[in-house]
Amino acid sequence: MAAGVHIRGGEADVMTETTVAELAGPRAVLPMATATAPALAAAAGAAGEDGIAPAAVFSQQLCEVQLLIDFVSGNAARRLPDKAAAVAAGLDEDWIEKVCRISWPPAGSAAAQAEEEALLVKVKDYLNTLAAPASGASVAFTLLVAQEDNSRDAEDTVDDMAALRSGQSGRAFSRNSLARTAFPGLVDKARTFRRVMWYIGYGLGVWLSLTCLLSFYIALGNARIGQHRSAVETLAKLEAPALLAVSGTAASGGATGTNASTTDLTACRPPPATTAPRPSQCIAIDAARADATATRANVGAWLRSDPKPGAENAAILAATSWLDVLGGGVLPVFYGILGAGASVLRLLAGRMRLSLLMPRDQTLALQQLALGAVVGACIGLFVSPPGGDGANVLGTVSLSSSALSFIAGFGVEAVFATLEAVIARVFNVAPPPPPVRGS
Structure with missing residues (x-):
């Protein structure tokens, strides 16, 4: 033997x-x-x-x-x-x-x-x-x-x-x-499949980095614009009583011949206009002005260009519109593809664990990535109205459009199944009759 x-x-x-x-x-x-x-x-x-x-x-x-x-x-x-x-x-x-x-x-x-x-x-x-x-x-x-x-x-x-x-x-x-x-016949297909899996895995890592950078950019812009608006509102609230008081005193002074309001205006001007002791209200106004100037500089640093004098409000409005486009239109697509990529890797890992991989899974994986991008771009149209918080469909759970896009990309098949059910309900599409078997 x-x-x-x-x-x-x-x-x-x-x-x-x-x-x-x-x-x-x-x-x-x-x-x-x-x-x-x-x-x-x-x-x-x-x-x-x-x-x-x-x-x-x-x-x-x-x-x-x-x-x-x-x-x-x-x-x-x-x-x-x-x-x-x-x-x-x-x-x-x-x-x-x-x-x-x-x-x-x-x-x-x-x-x-x-x-x-x-x-x-x-x-x-x-x-x-x-x-x-x-x-x-x-x-x-x-x-x-x-x-x-x-x-x-x-x-x-x-x-x-x-x-x-x-x-x-x-x-x-x-x-x-x-x-x-x-x-x-599967040898070359397996080699190609392995290469595609490598591309999807490392590409998903790069895409995750880009998504995090874009999210950081949008969050930083929103935070700095929000801080500037808060500082401007605080300054306006502090200046409004003083301006009102000065205006009222000037009117009464013209009638009585007094000049008491002139001292108040001079006291609230920035030094070295006066060396007299400054009232606490003027000190608060100076601090609010400094905060507004600092937050405006932060917005300019985020925009990579300081707004021209007199055009700060226009620059901030343009930046706000740009953030709305990025956060409501571009970022959801990124998260939709990210969710679809995570779902693809999870699906392939599960099929590999059970020895169920076949060459067609490569095509299905690429199709799911494309569908994830589509769902990420369109999910906001079906979940919440423009400017909504996404809570009308999800009940008491409030999610951002990016979070909804990630969930939709991860469960892209469930999303399209739901859309088919909505189409059947809206257009009253009856299900096809079962096939008749011959006797």
């Missing part, structure tokens, strides 16, 4: 104490994505002249079955069935042993090869049922995406194939090599 060969990198090794021709042989199949034409021709010739079990098809079926056996047996939530369950499913009691006895290259008569291939088809169908919702294709694609792409894997497979045919011991083969052989 030759040395046993194991599957590398698994929770459990599969089928020990058997011949190298039985186990290492099937794992030494050439990955179709990298094998050369002469090597494929040699492998196809080894399958026999009848063509009952072509090398490519036979090897793919065998490797997919081995992947599924390893996936089901190595998963704590699943287990291989007992003999009674296997018989009830139409398999023999010793179906695992029969699969392990299938050798590579296929040997025996044409009838024996046909029986082996029929057994592989039945076993694959049964194992796919046990692995549901995963399948052989999703298990292989998840392995190809999750594991590093090893260019030496295929070359080692070719070398081991020659060694095994000459009767020498071969190396153990990883799940990745089985996946490459079972689904050669």
Whole structure:
């Protein structure tokens, strides 16, 4: 008995104490994505002249079955069935042993090869049922995406194939090599998928940084404009009684000939207009003027340009309009894409954990990012009127437009399902009748 060969990198090794021709042989199949034409021709010739079990098809079926056996047996939530369950499913009691006895290259008569291939088809169908919702294709694609792409894997497979045919011991083969052989068409797709996942992950980090910077810019502008407005209002409240008093005293002074109001005006002017003791009200007015000047300078620093003298109010109004556009129109789009990106990464991580990744998930992820941008731009139209606080739909919960956009981007499917329900209610669209089944 030759040395046993194991599957590398698994929770459990599969089928020990058997011949190298039985186990290492099937794992030494050439990955179709990298094998050369002469090597494929040699492998196809080894399958026999009848063509009952072509090398490519036979090897793919065998490797997919081995992947599924390893996936089901190595998963704590699943287990291989007992003999009674296997018989009830139409398999023999010793179906695992029969699969392990299938050798590579296929040997025996044409009838024996046909029986082996029929057994592989039945076993694959049964194992796919046990692995549901995963399948052989999703298990292989998840392995190809999750594991590093090893260019030496295929070359080692070719070398081991020659060694095994000459009767020498071969190396153990990883799940990745089985996946490459079972689904050669998924190798390039997995490489592209891995690259797209890398772009989405790092792009989401960059997008998060830009979103935080934009949020900081808007919050800082709102804070400084709010401080300036508060300082101006405080100054106006302090100056109003003094101006009113001066105006009233001047009117009465003209009638009586007194000049008491002149002293009050001079006392409230900034020094060095007077050296007399300053009233407390004038000191408060001076402090309010200093605050207004400082806050106006802060607004100029935020705008990166000091407003021209006499045009401060116009500059602040323009800055306020700019903040409204950024906060109400641009920032929600940023948060919508951010929420959609977080949802995509979470979805892909969950599917990878369950071995459910498929090439179509790449297209779906990009579509969800685009829909997140659309929802982020439009969610405010459906949730609150212009200038609203977003509480009319959410009850007592008040959220900003950016928060609503993030939530909508994260649950973009639920948002569009809600919109479809609204359309059906507004336009009185009746659901389509159920299809009539023929008797």
